[in-house]
Amino acid sequence: LLKNGFFVSPSRYKQMYDIYKELKEGQVPIFVTTDCVLHTFHMLYDNMLRLLEVGRFCSDLDALNKAMLEQMHSQTEDPKVKEILRKDVAYLSVATKLLDPDTPVPEYVLALIDAHRSFEEVFQGYDVVREDDVQA
Template identity: 40%
Template sequence: EALSLLKNSGFVVIPTPLDIAEREVFLMSSRQNAYPKDDFVAYYKAIGEKDLPIFITTDSLLHYYHIFFDTTLMKLERDLFYKDVWAVSKNLLEESLKEYHETGGDLKEAAKRNIAYLSVALELLKPKINQIMSDETLREEYCSPEMDPEVCKMFIEGVKQSYGNKASFKYFSETEFNQYSFEVPDLAKDLVQKEIELIEEHKGWEYSPLFIYQEDYSQYVPRGHYTKSEKLKNYFKALIWYGRMTALIEGSPLLSPGESICTGDVGGIVSEY
């Protein structure tokens, strides 16, 4: 039937050869099948290496553009934007701490809440203990369950010698863990802890302890390429925080007309007039 279609149409599409579909390879990004269904690049590369004819459809070019953009963005976020967001957040936090200690009254209270706002982002960005690269996480990335333990050990040692702190795509290195360390200032710990708990639980709509108005905390679940590494997961949560939480002039039924957070008893960055 395939030969008949080839003769009549000039091309034929056949199922993936099993020796390609089921063969496992070891890549820097992870241990994976040589021909995974969800990996567009590996899909064509595996066939090309077999010297098999490749059927290219017009929509594949559009899909390739989408993947190229997505991969480029992912690398920029992981290698550049993460540290930029960290640096900007730390600088703004230092300015807010300075304002807090040098002012009084409403300005002091406003500075305190700026400190809490920035501290939430930094707390989301920073590496956690369970996000650090180790021999165990490297085995998870590079060794199949069936691999001989000694072969796995030798393979991991080779990866560590070749790539050092960059041996893992998925996890933070110990150097990064120390570089991006952060402690929430005591004056904002309570507010920050409440926000972090809501973000990590990501159940849905809840009143923000800091901003007073309701926020959809289910939006803080990493998705897309942001699930591919711990750094990208943290980056995603911090950027969602910065992108969604805004200092609304009006937006909370918890405040009376003419009352602001600096003059009322309710804590949060919202005023209603």
């Protein structure tokens, strides 16, 4: 405590509010510390951000990815440009497919994706989260 101005010790509490709950139930006066207030703020902020990501940002990101893929795909008539854009199209295809499993992946990038890892492995364990799935 003298060296650092604080100390840390093990606790039997799983959540920060558990100690306050126990004190309240025992009718012990409570001194609310700044770490608990900041933790609560962080939890509220994190939940709000998660709701925004799923409810708003995911659909915007999906639309942006699809527009970029369409734009890149429209420029692939020239074989030189097609080869230059191949890695970009593969990258965006994987990202877009994670957001929308119905998104078609252009044939000319499948081999590139498979070269790094099989297509099934890329998407294994991922589940699309929709706005309805997130609780407020």
